[in-house]
Amino acid sequence: MVTRGRPIAVRPDAGKLPAATGQSAPDARDGRQPVHQRSARKYAPILWRIAFWATTAAIAALTLWPLSLRPDTPFGADVERAAATIAFGILAAAAYPGQWPRLILFVLGMVLVLEALQLLTADRHARTADVGLKALGALAGLYVGRVLVLLAERRRAL
Template identity: 45%
Template sequence: MRIDDDGKDGGRGLRENSDNLLKFVNQLGSGGTVTAEAPIEIRLRTVLRVAAWLCLAGIAFATLAPIGWRPTTSFSPSVERFTAFALAGALFAAGYPRYLWASAILIIGAAVTFESLQLLEATRHGRVFDAAVKIVGGVSGLTAGWVLAWLLRRLR
């Protein structure tokens, strides 16, 4: 069973997924509990999407909060920036595999916007170098997430 229909199976995958989705929605609507019969792809995709948006919200907080509130690690700030955006990119690519370009625009736009908004906070400073690190991290994560999603689809 596949969530997306690439057209190679004559629409069979789309019909199977529609039937499973209807079964899942009916199960929810009847007050029943969601069991293991719910399509695993839908549950996994939902978890990935929620995690992606939470990750981006966490990045926004860490980037825009006053410097004293910023969480720190033992790594350099550039490594932190790269890793955070790589994780967000990977989650968006895996959660929205059919919308990779939209995810790329979102991640790159977020990097530029967050750095620009730092100029409004007195204790922060937005720099082009920091935005570039975030963009490279985000694109790396998008690539890794897309490859992982592609491999998982091929293994099924």
């Protein structure tokens, strides 16, 4: 067979059914995963990264918006800060699993930059206690995320 001037090698059993070649059809029984699981694994890193950057943007917006525009929740501000930064850390670990030193620097830098940017807004204030709480939350989230990633890799290996 020739395509655009280049010969293409064709296997002698190409186009034959698996039964005619003595092979079984590819499925979970011959060691391969079903197609839907392989495609989910292929796109999972992209989805984790989208979720991470969307969360990063949401945290930045909620940190810098005026207090009058922020939603009211039944939880205190400290619980909101801790929950947001823990989620931020978990998503960072899932989105970029092999880059731990960079992730630590990034999440701590993000916490510091967002807290410093609050000095530029009229109704917000930057406090050292907030930086500490957010930094601890982000590092705790990274740790939990790393444990979850390692557990997922171990499960995948079985």
